[in-house]
Amino acid sequence: MIRPSRPVRVLASALVAGVLLATAACTDESGGPEAVSVSPAGERSPVSPSATPALTGAGAQAALITPADIEDNWQLATDAATWRNSMLVGKVDVADFLTAKSDAADCQRLLDGLYSDSLLGRASGASGLRGFTSEDARMLYQAGDYGSANLDATLAWLNTLPDKCDQFTATGKDGGKRTVQVVSAKVPKSGDARAALTVTVQGNANGQSATYTTDVAVLRIGASGAAVTNGGLSGVDHDSTALAVQTGAQRLQDVLSGKTPAPMPSQFD
Template identity: 45%
Template sequence: MTSLTSLITSLNEAIRPRGVRLSLTAAGLVIVGGCAAFGLGQPETAPQPLPTIDRPTPSRKAPARPDGSVLTDAQAQAALITQGDLGAPWTATRGAATWRDGLLKATTSAGDCQRLLDALYSDELLGGPARVAIGMDDADTDAQLRYQIGARRPADVDAALAWLKTMPDRCARFTATTQTGTEEDVKVSDASLPEVGDARQGLRVSISATTSDDQEDLLTLEVAVVRVGQDAFALTNGGLGDVPNDATQVAVQDGALRLADIRRQGRAQV
């Protein structure tokens, strides 16, 4: 601004008649410069909106259960097998079979084998009570099948499976004693299962005993535990004499497929 004033002064001295006009021009420049310096007289601009950031819509979370299952109680119930899966002569159970107390309720000194007897008697092969269960009887052979969906975390189920896998070696054959003092000869072996689910283990347990009146008893149990994702099911198919293996195979196959289907429906609804 000082340099501009000096220039105008020099011009005024050189050309006097135009002094007023030049002074006014200089004043105008000064005013304009001043307005520019203080931001006055400038055209107003419309405020620019701040940019927005799209936030992802939070997804609904599955109901939290201690066992990690995404199934509701109704879905767990729907995942059970039914009499229709097994067909005739299977019907709704009439209650616990007499051989459960008579032969399964026994004690042994053979280490880990007591745990197996206890799990078979209490029907807790998954290491805890069932979440939902169904029992069916074969009226022709008096066999009894019990199918349950557990309420256990996958890690707990895998631990139970790992333990069951050791039974054919650790408890291949041992003796036990019933509450009435009857001696039992117990044999445990592997049992093949359909290739379903994420992990599985099958056992075949036979218990033979001679009662005080020289009656020969033979109890056969087919056992299966299968994990399907976060959920798992277990079944026992037992009876005096032999038991229908086809019922075990169908129950495992259909049970795994139904549980997987119900799980997919559960994920689609969350």
């Protein structure tokens, strides 16, 4: 199958206000609080699941990455819990799946999970989230206790999607067709297990042709997990995704080991 080339990262401000993120009218009331800490860099061996304690509320917040962890021009966002991307709203066209109709349900689950920021499922313990912006791009980072079995099932499911959902069509609420492509992505070998995808959605937004691309990465350490989504209408910065995974795994590992991350630099407060 010939794939279209990935979008070039350029400003798309004319589309951002009306398409990239819905307003608080679409808000899920379960958004987590903001965190105010940063972790030193460094490499350590993964923590054994049997030896990993549960995250506390404060620990889940301390495990969240900061702008210093992902570099570039990322800025903290105060409204991350309200973010919803209207291009991810659509009903998967089952007719596309000629020999594996059940795969359509997996592709629908992917779109719904990306829209609602619920790919990790419901946390069994403490959790938190934090958002960042850079030009028209948005990054959302979540961390919490989800249970090792549930996380492993989620990771196994994500790893099947490049085959099950290689390319499919979804129909938006306005009847417009959107072409969705799902490919595997590479991230640093951090944590006990991980999975990563790049998802591209092509369609119309505000009467104009638009392409939304996002990285999706999930990692597990013991019974705790973290997820990052990063992208926008002008493409995706894969290096920022990689940094979020690497530094996020280190922060989570440090917290689970009983270490206290250093305070976030004052310029990011």
